[in-house]
Structures are given as C-alpha cells and as structure tokens.
Amino acid sequence: MDAQIVYVVLAALFGGFMAWGIGANDVANAMATSVGSKALTIRQAVVVASIFEFLGAVLAGGAVTSTIRTGIVDSELLADSPQILVYGMLASLLAAAIWLLLSSKKGWPVSTTHSIVGALVGFSAVGIGLDAVHWSQVGTIVMSWIVSPIVAGIIAYLIYSSVLWLILRQEDPLEKAKRYVPVYMFLAAFTITLVTILKGLSHIGLTINTGQSYVLAFAIALGIAIVGAIVIRRIRPDPKLEKKQHFYTVERVFGVLMVVTACGMAFAHGSNDVANAIGPLAAVVAVAQSGVVSARSAVPVWVLALGGAGIVIGLATFGRHVIVTVGQKITQLTPSRGFAAEIAAASTIVIASGTGLPISTTHTLVGAVLGVGAARGIEAIDLRVVGRIIISWIITIPAGAFLAIVIFFILKSVLP
Amino acid sequence: MSNVLANILGSSPVMPLERHIDIVYRCAKQLHEFFGAAIDGKWKKAAEIRAEIEALEHEADEIKKEIRLHLPKSLFMPVPREDILELLLVQDKIANRTKDVSGLVLGRKMKIPHAVADQFLDFVDRNIDAAKQARKSVRELDELFTAGFRGAEVDLVSGLIEELDRIETDTDDKQAALRAALFKIEDKLNPVDAVFLYQVINLIGEIADMAERVGRRLELLLSH
Numbered sequence: 001m002d003a004q005i006v007y008v009v010l011a012a013l014f015g016g017f018m019a020w021g022i023g024a025n026d027v028a029n030a031m032a033t034s035v036g037s038k039a040l041t042i043r044q045a046v047v048v049a050s051i052f053e054f055l056g057a058v059l060a061g062g063a064v065t066s067t068i069r070t071g072i073v074d075s076e077l078l079a080d081s082p083q084i085l086v087y088g089m090l091a092s093l094l095a096a097a098i099w100l101l102l103s104s105k106k107g108w109p110v111s112t113t114h115s116i117v118g119a120l121v122g123f124s125a126v127g128i129g130l131d132a133v134h135w136s137q138v139g140t141i142v143m144s145w146i147v148s149p150i151v152a153g154i155i156a157y158l159i160y161s162s163v164l165w166l167i168l169r170q171e172d173p174l175e176k177a178k179r180y181v182p183v184y185m186f187l188a189a190f191t192i193t194l195v196t197i198l199k200g201l202s203h204i205g206l207t208i209n210t211g212q213s214y215v216l217a218f219a220i221a222l223g224i225a226i227v228g229a230i231v232i233r234r235i236r237p238d239p240k241l242e243k244k245q246h247f248y249t250v251e252r253v254f255g256v257l258m259v260v261t262a263c264g265m266a267f268a269h270g271s272n273d274v275a276n277a278i279g280p281l282a283a284v285v286a287v288a289q290s291g292v293v294s295a296r297s298a299v300p301v302w303v304l305a306l307g308g309a310g311i312v313i314g315l316a317t318f319g320r321h322v323i324v325t326v327g328q329k330i331t332q333l334t335p336s337r338g339f340a341a342e343i344a345a346a347s348t349i350v351i352a353s354g355t356g357l358p359i360s361t362t363h364t365l366v367g368a369v370l371g372v373g374a375a376r377g378i379e380a381i382d383l384r385v386v387g388r389i390i391i392s393w394i395i396t397i398p399a400g401a402f403l404a405i406v407i408f409f410i411l412k413s414v415l416p
Numbered sequence: 417m418s419n420v421l422a423n424i425l426g427s428s429p430v431m432p433l434e435r436h437i438d439i440v441y442r443c444a445k446q447l448h449e450f451f452g453a454a455i456d457g458k459w460k461k462a463a464e465i466r467a468e469i470e471a472l473e474h475e476a477d478e479i480k481k482e483i484r485l486h487l488p489k490s491l492f493m494p495v496p497r498e499d500i501l502e503l504l505l506v507q508d509k510i511a512n513r514t515k516d517v518s519g520l521v522l523g524r525k526m527k528i529p530h531a532v533a534d535q536f537l538d539f540v541d542r543n544i545d546a547a548k549q550a551r552k553s554v555r556e557l558d559e560l561f562t563a564g565f566r567g568a569e570v571d572l573v574s575g576l577i578e579e580l581d582r583i584e585t586d587t588d589d590k591q592a593a594l595r596a597a598l599f600k601i602e603d604k605l606n607p608v609d610a611v612f613l614y615q616v617i618n619l620i621g622e623i624a625d626m627a628e629r630v631g632r633r634l635e636l637l638l639s640h
Contacts (some may be wrong), residue, residue, distance in 0.1 A: 001524035029421050109420040169567020188576075247562050322419070329422035336562070362420055369424060376494035376564040384490045385420065 004288035011284035014093040015281035016310045018277035023314025028322040030265035033338035038329030039255030049266045052314040056270025063356035073124040082287045087411040090282035092119035092255035095403035111360035115400040122401025143359040149367025156344035156371030177253040182229040191219035199354025249307030254335035261342035268349035315407025341368040427486040436479045437554040443472035443511045444547040473511040503633040509626045517619040539590045546624035549580040577631040587624035
C-alpha cells in the first residue's frame, strides 16, 4: 500500500510539472493577441486565462483525460500486473516532459500532445506488447492531428471572409462592426458552451438532456452577446487616432469580441491540454485506489482540478512574461484577425475535447491563422515554419516513444 | 524560447514601407529651403541642408535594406512580394533624386537666375507636393491590407492616386513653362551653367515622375 502512495505522489509531481509547463508556454498562444492589441492588460489576461483554463480543465477535460488514461494502452492485458501500467504511465510523463524541455530549449515547435501520445504508444508497444496498443484509436488520434488544423483553417477562412464582406469593406465599417460583432460573440459563446454541456459535463457527473442543453447554451450565449453589445455601444471614436488609422475604433470594437474569444480559447486549451499532464496521473490513481486495472471508473474531479491548478501556476509564474513577449511579436494579428483565428481554433478544439481526441492546440491555432491568411487577412506568413512543424511532428512521436521505453525499463528495475 | 505563433507571422513590410515613404518625403521637402538658400547664394546654409538630405536618404536606404532582409521568398502574402519590392524601389528613388539634384547644385554652386527664381521655386514646391501626395497614398497601405484590397478603402486610395496624377501633370506643365522662361534668357547665361540648369530642372521633375510611379505601383496592388 505504501508503494501505491509513492506512485500517486510521483505521478502527481510529474503531472503537476507538465501542467506547469503547459501553463507557462502554451497559454500565451491564447492570450498574447489580446494583450498585444491592448484589449486586455497583462494582469487582466492572467486572471481571465486562469479562470477559463481551470474551468476548461475541470468541466470539459474529462473525455480527453479518459482517452489518455485508457484509450491508447489496452489495460485489460495488465489485469494481473497493474504496476506495469503505473511504471508505464510514469515513464510516459517523464519522457514527454524531458522531450518538451529539450525541444523548447532548441526552439522546435513540438506539441505536448504528440509527445505524450508517442510516449504512451512506445511504452505499451515495447513494454507490454504490440497487441497492447489500441491501434485503431491511435490511428483516429493521428488523423485528428491532421484534420484539426485543416478544419480550424477552413472555419477561420470563412469567418474572416465574412468579416471582410460585412464590415471591413463597407463604407461605414464602424457602424457595421457595432451591429455584427455581438452576433459573432453569440456564435463563439454558443458553440463552446453547447459542446461543453453536451459532451463535457457528463464526465463530472452532471447530466442535462439535449433540449435543456440547447436552451442553456442559448441563454448563456445571449447573455454574453448582450453584455458585449452594451460595452461596444460605449466605445466612442477617437478622431485623432482615427486619422492615422481609419480602422482604429473598429479594431477596438473587435477588441471587445476578442476578450470573449480569448476566454473561449483559454477554456478550449484547458479542456484539451490538461489531459496531457493528468491523464497518466488519473490512470495511476485508478490503479492505486482499487489495486486493479479498470477502464470503467470516471476521472476524479480532484485530478482535473490539480491539472487546472498546475496550468494556472505555470501561467502566473512564467506564462505572463511569455504572453508579453509573444504579444509584441504578433502585432499582425489585429483583433479583427485574431478573433477569427481564435473562434475557429477554440470551436475545433472544444469539439475534439468533447469527442475525447487529444489534439495539438497550438497546431490548430496555426491552422486557423493560415486560414485567416488565405482570406488575404495577414500581411506576411512565414511558410517555412509550417515545414518545421511537420518535421517536428514526425520526429516527436518516435522520440517520445524511445524515451518512454528507456525510462520504463529503468523504472521497472528501480521501483518496487 | 521561441513561439510557433510568433514565428509563423513573418515581419510585415507594411509599417516599414509607411515609415520609408515618411522619411523619403521629409528628404524631398528639404529641397524647398535648399533652393531658397541657393537662390540667395547662402552656400553655407545650403551645405547644411544638403547634409540633412544625405542623412535622410541614408536612413531611407537602411529601412529599404531592412525590409528586403525580412521578405524571404517563403513568405505567403496577399499581394505578390515582387510588387511590394518594386513599390519600395520607386519610393526610394524619390530620395535618390533629391540627393542627386542637391549634390549637383551645391557642387557647382549654381546660380539660379533671379528672373526665373519664383517660377523655379514654385516648380520645386509642386514636385514636393507630388512626393507628399505619394506619402499620403502609401500611408493607406495598412488600411488596404486590413480590408484585403477590396471595397470602400480601394475607392479611397484610387481617389488619392488620381489626385497624385493631377499633381504630376501640373509639374509637367510647370516644367515646360520654366524651360520656356529659361530659354528666353539663356543667351545671357554662361553656356555651361545653362546646360546644367536644364539638367537640374529635369532631375527635379523626376521627383514627381517617381511619385507618380509610386501611384502606379499602388494601383497594381489594388488590382490583385
């Protein structure tokens, strides 16, 4: 029994560290645009991101966590030797953490999700046997890595095209912005809340029927849109700054919208990426609690909360600097463009979270940014980075797998 | 530490282009005072202004290099990269012509005949107007990118370019009139000075020509 406690503590430590890393690095992608465009101050951004990352992790993080915990490794094979699963999960966490540390030092665009999935596949294929991997599930996950950036790109393209058409190319863009921006707000809020209610909440034991779900999502989205419309109404044009940049006030209106989409993005990010840190922890906890391997039990809420807290601490300690740095570099992503990318990425990610697919939130956002670019929205996109992303993809999976295998055998010989 | 999002967004040439035309215009604008000093024979003052022109031309050159450096072929842009580089090149030529003409006048300490002095200054000012209108048009570049080169903003820029064309035509008329006025008094001038005066007038006229070409380049961007 003592050994079990050691495992849980170790897994919680590794998982907490991973969550911290996710909070420190990746949250910047969600919030930097808002801070860079001055829609939010850094202090507000940290508070908003903390709240929504945490909510996303706890309310909608269950499905992906289940996938990481039981969907990739066939734990039924380990009914007689549950400690193998524990070693494997610990090894996967460590392997992913080491790989991420190494690659972020080198500046490679590596995904947390890819690292952990690669590690899990590696440990189960070599540590247990090729049969122990749910290959069809892994196939689906890998497909989703390709599909998610494309879907986000298409949505972003359509949304930004509509913004150009309805607002930016009109004679009176400010009036048009004030009219249509609340509609976009409604759409963003409705999609994210609906998917969360339909797919996410069941994992924390809340069940709401479909009809009620739609009504609830509609009500929440309407409330957000109305508050947004009131805030927007109070924005007055500044003739001096407007003379320098005709879209100055229009962008301020989009800035309000971007606060909403940034919340959505933080929520989506929390819902998908928390699993990378605490999915393995959830598996270890399940073994420690029951002493057997079971795929049935739900993910404990405290585990999700630990992941959420880890992300928030990472954000508060280190992430704020990253947000400021990145915000200064991505001035091309003005609020009108940034919101389109965020709304597309957040919707795609939340749907993946609801379906239990662990995807790369960063790559999805990159897909969305490319979509805005395809709609002629961005002055200059460096396509070399896309190539580097694809290469780092191909390397990350075997690298994560290899590291996990090595660490697994070490742990197996060291731990009781 | 590097961030994918920050890396994928290449550095936009738009604000640097607007900064470049700002400096180019400030450079061309110096010609008003420069020729004022030259007409009055205040060569010390003219030399100071010429130094200022050189400094501004150099600054414009630096921005030009900077922009080129940050526009690799791998960039994906809403308008062809080549058109942006061409625009940059003609913008830069306004500053180059300013430097050339001021150098020529200062080097030879050229006397501008008092009979045509007012007309001459008026011609210089009109060329500076053309550079100013070019700046005004290029300053719309960020708005054009925001609107994706369609819609109301395009009409606005088309209007600015039309005005630029009108100014350029005006400089042509003024140039013809100035040459005619010079022709009337040229037998009173030192022949070598007269030849160089015609050359100076040509060089000044090229400032408006380059400004007009800035307009043409912008127009090409609009048609994408």
